[in-house]
Amino acid sequence: MPKLDICDLCLFYTHNPYLVCAIHPTGAAGESCLDFRPNEHQGAADPLEWWEPEGASYYGDELVIEPLQRLTNQQRLELLDTHPMFTGRCPNCEMPIRQTTPARVHWDCERCGWVDDSV
Ligand SMILES: [Zn+2]
Known part of the structure; x- marks a missing residue:
């Protein structure tokens, strides 16, 4: 899969060998991806999700x-x-x-x- 280096840092990256990302399942075309979103929330549960x-x-x-x-x-x-x-x-x-x-x-x-x- 033509995964880009930045894919590892992207919100949409699936960490799946058969599917690069939710936006571009077969990988982004070209050297960069217009849909790249930095994954800032990785590993951290948003406390607001649990708010009642x-x-x-x-x-x-x-x-x-x-x-x-x-x-x-x-x-x-x-x-x-x-x-x-x-x-x-x-x-x-x-x-x-x-x-x-x-x-x-x-x-x-x-x-x-x-x-x-x-x-
Ligand atoms: Zn009564």
């Missing part, structure tokens, strides 16, 4: 970011213990309150009149 917004958590299959993001840790724990979104029942009268499809926004209880004012 504070308060983002999975409950079941749903990623819940708001409104838990606004709450303190203590408030979040209380919400997890009491809120029908997580417990499946009214915190006042224990009446089951089921999730709906599409997901409901308000969790007001039809039996006792408990009104969801936490979210």
Whole structure:
């Protein structure tokens, strides 16, 4: 393969004997490559890749970011213990309150009149 010297330093270089790079699979034509990109991130994982917004958590299959993001840790724990979104029942009268499809926004209880004012 007509690999160039700079290919070793390039972001697109595959380190594969049968494929020179993602842009030019059979090698660049000529003495230089217009698509050369210096591989500055080699070996270093970008910490931003692992960044998660504070308060983002999975409950079941749903990623819940708001409104838990606004709450303190203590408030979040209380919400997890009491809120029908997580417990499946009214915190006042224990009446089951089921999730709906599409997901409901308000969790007001039809039996006792408990009104969801936490979210
Ligand atoms: Zn109720």
